[in-house]
Amino acid sequence: MTVAHCGTVSALTLGLPASTAIPEAKGNLPKAMFVGRAAMSAKLGKQLKNDITGITMLAITRPTNTTLAAGAKIPEILVIGLHLAPKVTTVPTEAIELIAAQRKSGIVFAVVRDMPFEGTTREECTLAVRRALPGRAGHTPVHQVFAGEWRPAGEAILDTDEVPEGGSLDDLWESICAQIILGSSNGVDLDARITRRSQIRQLEATVDKLVRDHQRAKDADQRNEIYAQLHKAKQQLDALVAQATE
Incomplete structure (x- = not known):
């Protein structure tokens, strides 16, 4: 055939x-x-x-x-x-x-x-x-x-x-x-893994933006606030990446 x-x-x-x-x-x-x-x-x-x-x-x-x-x-x-x-x-x-x-x-x-x-x-x-x-x-x-x-x-x-x-x-x-x-x-737990990948991509974009914002900020208080946000976002990203590789 x-x-x-x-x-x-x-x-x-x-x-x-x-x-x-x-x-x-x-x-x-x-x-x-x-x-x-x-x-x-x-x-x-x-x-x-x-x-x-x-x-x-x-x-x-x-x-x-x-x-x-x-x-x-x-x-x-x-x-x-x-x-x-x-x-x-x-x-x-x-x-x-x-x-x-x-x-x-x-x-x-x-x-x-x-x-x-x-x-x-x-x-x-x-x-x-x-x-x-x-x-x-x-x-x-x-x-x-x-x-x-x-x-x-x-x-x-x-x-x-x-x-x-x-x-x-x-x-x-x-x-x-x-x-x-x-x-x-x-294909196990595929929906959860798709959601996690989306969250990782969003956090990666957030980290990139915060890094740029921190570099541009001139006021010390503003820089400290952005750094705190950046530190939190990196921690969340690291945790999601670790879950994805388990």
Whole structure:
């Protein structure tokens, strides 16, 4: 069977089981199937029309074609390829939002682009997911599109070994999200780890600002106040970094 591909990227090049791969004849997804189900901004319309040259279903992971158990939250995991038009280099987050919001499935997007490299052109791929941010129960969830690093297309891999035989699709989804968002295949306590990373980034920005403010301050009392704030922020940052490395 010839499997569906986006550029040279397919279920097989991503390291997924052959049983999950979609046949090439069934892979093409017309853009029109995603249009008309939700309000569309001019920016999104342009992105779908001009920035993406093709949408391809690459793989579907279900309990029926793997050894995984059914998930309580994730009924299936889709892998969809988005091929970018020439000279388009950024992840099409609005299009990913549109597509991912239309299904309860977990969806991994393999975004493929062509980039100049050493006098020629190299095909590159990044993997992206749309995920609800950690929040309080009972509140409307807020989603965000996360994307990993751009890599040569042949080096874009999804590690499925972290989930043992008999694990669930929920476990696989958490592992995949961890790979893309945090660079780790360990999906345990992922929401807490995402929150901690966000807090670390915020504190790093706060420390940088306070360092600059302390350097510019001329009044002694003001410098002492800023130094106290800086010392507290550094302590909080060190504690979070230590938790992240445990």
